[in-house]
Each structure stands twice: as structure tokens, then as C-alpha cells.
Amino acid sequence: MSKRQRLTPWFWAAPSLILLLGLLLWPALQLIRLSLCEGGGGQSGFGIGGSFYKPGTWTLAVYGGLGADRYFWDILGFTVWLGLVVTLVCILLAYPTAHFIWQLPGKRKAVALGAVIVTKLSSLLVTIYGLKLILGDYGPVNQFLQWTGLTHRPLMLHDSAAGVVIGETLLVIPYTILLLWAGLERVDRTLLAAARGLGAGPLRAFTNVTLPLSLPALATATLVSLIWALGAFISPYLLGSPQEITLAVDVQRQMFENLNWPRGAAEGVGMLVTISILATLYAIPHRWLIQHSGVKEGLA
Amino acid sequence: MIGHRFGRLLIGLVSVVVLAGLLWPLVYALWISFTPLEILQPPHAEWSLRWYREFFTQNRWLEGLRNSLVVGAIATGVSVICGTSVAVAVVRYRFRGSRLLHGAVMLPLFIPALILGMALLPMMRTIGLWGSPFAVALAHSLWGLPLVFLAVRTALQDTDIHMEQAARGLGASAGQTFRLVTLPIIAPAVAVGAMMAFIISLNELVMALFLCTTNNDTLPKVIWPNLRYTLSPLVAAASGVTVLATFLLLGGAAFLQSRYTRNTS
Numbered sequence: 001m002s003k004r005q006r007l008t009p010w011f012w013a014a015p016s017l018i019l020l021l022g023l024l025l026w027p028a029l030q031l032i033r034l035s036l037c038e039g040g041g042g043q044s045g046f047g048i049g050g051s052f053y054k055p056g057t058w059t060l061a062v063y064g065g066l067g068a069d070r071y072f073w074d075i076l077g078f079t080v081w082l083g084l085v086v087t088l089v090c091i092l093l094a095y096p097t098a099h100f101i102w103q104l105p106g107k108r109k110a111v112a113l114g115a116v117i118v119t120k121l122s123s124l125l126v127t128i129y130g131l132k133l134i135l136g137d138y139g140p141v142n143q144f145l146q147w148t149g150l151t152h153r154p155l156m157l158h159d160s161a162a163g164v165v166i167g168e169t170l171l172v173i174p175y176t177i178l179l180l181w182a183g184l185e186r187v188d189r190t191l192l193a194a195a196r197g198l199g200a201g202p203l204r205a206f207t208n209v210t211l212p213l214s215l216p217a218l219a220t221a222t223l224v225s226l227i228w229a230l231g232a233f234i235s236p237y238l239l240g241s242p243q244e245i246t247l248a249v250d251v252q253r254q255m256f257e258n259l260n261w262p263r264g265a266a267e268g269v270g271m272l273v274t275i276s277i278l279a280t281l282y283a284i285p286h287r288w289l290i291q292h293s294g295v296k297e298g299l300a
Numbered sequence: 301m302i303g304h305r306f307g308r309l310l311i312g313l314v315s316v317v318v319l320a321g322l323l324w325p326l327v328y329a330l331w332i333s334f335t336p337l338e339i340l341q342p343p344h345a346e347w348s349l350r351w352y353r354e355f356f357t358q359n360r361w362l363e364g365l366r367n368s369l370v371v372g373a374i375a376t377g378v379s380v381i382c383g384t385s386v387a388v389a390v391v392r393y394r395f396r397g398s399r400l401l402h403g404a405v406m407l408p409l410f411i412p413a414l415i416l417g418m419a420l421l422p423m424m425r426t427i428g429l430w431g432s433p434f435a436v437a438l439a440h441s442l443w444g445l446p447l448v449f450l451a452v453r454t455a456l457q458d459t460d461i462h463m464e465q466a467a468r469g470l471g472a473s474a475g476q477t478f479r480l481v482t483l484p485i486i487a488p489a490v491a492v493g494a495m496m497a498f499i500i501s502l503n504e505l506v507m508a509l510f511l512c513t514t515n516n517d518t519l520p521k522v523i524w525p526n527l528r529y530t531l532s533p534l535v536a537a538a539s540g541v542t543v544l545a546t547f548l549l550l551g552g553a554a555f556l557q558s559r560y561t562r563n564t565s
Contacts, residue, residue, distance in 0.1 A: 008474075009389040009398070011389075012385045012392075012393070013386050013389040013390075013401055014385075016382040016386035016401075016445060016449075019442070019445060023439070023441075024442065026423060027416075028419055030419070030422055030423050031418070031419045093318050096318075097314065097315040097319065100314075100315035101315070115319050119322045119323060121503070121546060121550065122503060122543050123505070123543065124505065125503075125520055125523055126326055126329050126539040126543055127326055128527075129527055129539055130324070130325025130329035130539075131325040133325075133328060133332060133340055134324065134325060136340075140328075170325065173318070201304070202304050202308075227412065228412060231414055233412070233413075233414050238528060251418055252414070252509070255510070265418070268414075268415055268418045272415060
């Protein structure tokens with residue numbers, strides 16, 4: 001192969017490489033650098049010569065400050081709690097749903113998948129807005145509960161942790177369903193038929209064939225759901241009370257309200273590091289799972 | 301036997317509730333947008349386009365819509381150029397780092413928008429793009445890139461490589477082959493990817509929150525401050541406009557996709 005031929009694929013890849021290096025790698029490095037600056041406080045108007053940090057300074061003060069800040073640990077605790085709860089709910093609800101979709105005949109399967117994709121593609125804002133209306137004091141859920149006589153006054157479904165969990169679940173679960181469904185589609189149906197033919201009941205066939213073969217997809221779906229749930233922003237902002245603040249909401253406030261960019265950047269770096277650790281933790285057992293379950297390729 | 305049937309019924313029930321729960325908020329917000337009243341109650345007897353008329357007469361909403369369309373167009377253009385070319389590199393060539401490149405292209409899809417927005421804000425300020433539609437558009441193209449890439453990759457894998465080899469054998473240059481043979485074949489897939497990229501950009505809020513300034517707010521960012529406190533059905537109508545645009549584009553994508561699959565099979 002000549003040198004020119006070896007360079008051809010990189011010629012095709014160049015636009016994407018420039019985009020990824022310029023808009024992913026460079027900003028990430030700059031974010032880390034920013035978190036090591038002294039905070040400047042924003043004395044003048046936002047964007048017009050305001051100083052949100054002191055350029056050129058090197059200090060670990062921000063990280064030390066975070067460690068000493070009780071408020072920060074509260075936020076972190078709620079973020080992790082929300083992430084785990086939402087991930088668990090998503091997996092528990094998405095697995096049966098994905099399995100159900102997998103079993104549907106062609107046309108109906110396309111419709112069900114379409115419904116999942118449509119909610120993911122249309123505005124998250126509209127979904128949360130609709131949910132706010134539905135969960136509101138005079139919304140259909142509360143009206144129904146009172147009509148049945150289960151409660152006599154509206155439940156606080158919005159502006160509460162319950163609202164945040166429901167909202168975030170709605171935003172994350174399309175990913176979980178799609179990833180699990182994609183994993184189930186890879187399961188060889190003849191194996192299931194064979195298990196049934198050898199006398200296994202549907203439950204046994206599921207636990208001995210379908211479940212082990214779908215484990216890699218389950219791991220992927222859990223990881224992706226967790227990453228998205230840990231980054232929860234819109235749902236706690238709109239459906240939570242001031243107690244339900246996640247790291248993401250706080251980052252936005254540090255950047256735009258407190259104008260303390262180094263602190264916002266430090267919290268962002270923390271989120272990035274968490275995601276990287278999770279992804280690494282996942283990559284090792286995932287490789288093992290793939291080797292031992294006989295599934296050829298995991299999700300790229 | 302009764303146990304099995306019960307289990308199957310339970311799974312079906314959970315699935316239907318999940319799917320309905322996913323669609324309900326969307327449908328409910330749309331339903332409310334047609335109310336003739338000033339309060340947030342869905343219309344029953346009488347439907348009206350009153351709040352849509354209001355939307356299309358108020359300047360800030362229209363400007364938001366226009367900004368969104370401009371940003372979407374730029375983001376789509378960048379995504380299409382980058383996504384299509386990198387798909388060619390990954391599918392048509394074997395080279396070292398190909399898998400790594402594949403992973404890097406997909407990576408932005410797995411990073412929450414908040415982190416992308418926050419990391420890009422200081423950078424866009426440094427290079428002076430902050431406040432121009434390009435800042436948001438470039439950020440959105442990070443998500444558009446993997447979508448276009450996925451669509452085009454599948455199409456390239458499905459096309460017969462012998463046609464390209466024949467063109468080369470008959471004396472066409474690599475550029476000519478791509479322009480006259482490959483591109484016409486994968487064009488529908490490129491269009492589908494482009495529509496997906498546009499839809500994502502049209503509906504994206506969080507990156508816009510960081511990268512828009514008041515003079516180039518996109519529609520979701522104009523809607524955003526109204527969601528917490530304002531209780532006007534006008535917000536529902538604004539949401540309705542974005543959902544309608546999304547559905548139109550999705551319909552177009554589905555149509556192209558079905559024509560494409562019919563042609564290849």
C-alpha cells in the first residue's frame with residue numbers, strides 16, 4: 001500500500017475529526033483548566049467584560065471548597081439517589097416492554113417502536129410540560145384519585161421527589177427500551193424453540209435462554225440509563241421543589257446565577273470523571289459477559 | 301398453565317401502560333393547545349386555533365422559531381458533511397484506528413447535553429462565536445453527526461461495492477465514483493440522517509440554554525422560562541408547533557426510508 005492510499009481514509013474522516021477534536025476534546029481540556037482557576041465573581045453585567053474567573057491563576061481552592069461544603073454533599077447525595085432510583089425503575093419497566101415489543105408481529109412492532117422513538121425525538125420540554133399538567137392539582141391523575149375516593153385532596157405529585165422521578169423516568173426510558181429491544185433481537189429464536197421442544201416451560205426457557213443471552217444488552221442499557229439519569233436537569237428543574245436539586249441544576253446556577261465559573265467547571269469535571277469511571281467499570285465485565293454468553297457483538 | 305397466562309397478561313399490561321405513559325404527556329399538551337379558554341383545561345365540546353393565532357402574531361415566538369430554523373439548518377449541514385464522509389471512511393476502508401474512530405463518532409450521543417453545553421460555553425467565548433447562531437449549531441451537530449453516520453453507514457453496507465469497483469475500472473477517479481455512483485445510491489439515507497439531525501436540533505434545549513444569548517434564542521429556549529410559572533395555553537400552542545414540525549419531518553424520513561428499502565430489496 002502506498003502512503004497516499006494509507007492516508008485516504010483519514011482524508012474522509014478529517015471533517016469529523018476536526019469537529020470532535022475541536023468541540024469535544026478541546027472544551028473538555030479547557031473545562032479542566034477552568035476548574036483550576038480562582039473565581040472572580042461577576043461584578044459587571046453578564047457577557048460584557050464580566051469576569052467569571054481570574055485567567056492565568058492556578059489553584060485547587062475550588063475542589064477544596066466543594067469538599068467542605070455541606071450543601072454540595074446534599075446535592076450530590078440527591079443526584080446519586082435519583083440516578084439509581086430512575087435507573088432501577090427504567091430497567092424494571094423497560095425489560096418487560098422490550099420483551100413485549102420483541103414478540104410483536106411485524107407491523108405492530110414497527111408501530112410500538114415508532115411510539116418510543118417519537119417521544120424521544122420530540123421535545124423533552126413538551127413531555128415534561130404535559131406531565132406537569134397531568135400531575136397538577138387539577139390534572140387528570142389527581143381528579144381520578146379523588147373521584148375514586150382514594151384521596152380527598154390533591155396529592156403533591158409535582159414539585160416533589162415523586163414528580164422528579166416520574167419525569168426523569170419518562171425522559172430516560174426510551175433509551176432503555178430501545179437498547180434492550182436491540183439486544184433481544186440478537187437472541188436466536190431457534191434456541192428458544194429448541195428449549196421449548198426439550199420440555200422447558202416458558203418461564204424456564206426465559207431464565208435459561210433469553211435472559212442470559214440478553215445480559216450484555218442489559219448491562220449496556222443500565223449504563224446508558226444511569227449516565228442520563230445522573231445528568232438529570234430538565235425534570236428536577238421543572239418538576240422538583242427547591243429540595244430536589246441535582247448536580248446538573250447546580251452547575252447551571254453556578255454558571256448563570258452565582259457567576260462562579262470555576263466551581264461550575266469543577267462540578268462538571270466531577271460528572272465527566274464519574275461517567276468515565278462508570279463506563280470503564282462497565283467495559284470490563286461487559287467483555288467477559290460477551291465472551292461467556294455466546295453473543296457475538298455487543299452494542300457498538 | 302394459568303400462571304403462564306397470568307404472567308403473559310402482566311407483561312402485556314406493563315408494556316401497554318409504559319407505552320401509553322410515554323405518549324400521554326405529548327398528546328395531553330397538544331390537546332390543551334386547542335382550548336378556546338384562558339385556563340389549562342383540555343377542550344371537550346369546542347376546539348379553537350386561538351392560541352396558535354396568538355403564537356403566529358407575537359414577535360418573540362416567531363423570532364424563536366426563525367432562530368431555531370437557522371440553527372437547525374447549519375447544524376444539519378455540518379452533520380451531513382461530517383457524518384457522511386466519516387461513514388465512507390469506516391465502511392469502505394480498512395485501517396488502523398477505524399474502531400476507535402467509530403467509537404469517537406458515537407461518543408457525543410452518550411454525554412449529557414448539560415456537560416456538552418457547559419464545556420462549550422467558555423470555549424465559544426474564547427473563540428468569539430458565543431452569541432452567534434453558529435455556537436449552538438456546532439454544539440447540536442455533535443449529536444447530529446452520529447445520527448447521520450448511523451443512517452449512512454447502514455446504507456453503505458447494503459450497497460453493492462462492485463458498482464463502485466466497476467466505475468473505477470472504467471476509468472473514473474475516486475471523486476467521480478463517489479459523486480456519480482455512491483452518492484446517488486446513498487442519497488435517501490443521507491436525507492433521513494439529515495432530517496434526524498434537524499429534528500434533534502429543533503428540539504434541543506439544554507445546550508441552547510448555555511450557548512444562546514437573548515438576541516438569538518431558539519424556540520425551546522423561548523418556551524423554557526414560561527414553563528415554571530406562566531399558566532397560559534400559549535405555551536401549549538408553542539409546544540404544539542415544535543411537535544408538528546417534528547412529525548412532518550419524521551413522516552418525510554419514514555417515507556424516504558420506505559422508498560429506499562423498496563428500491564434495494
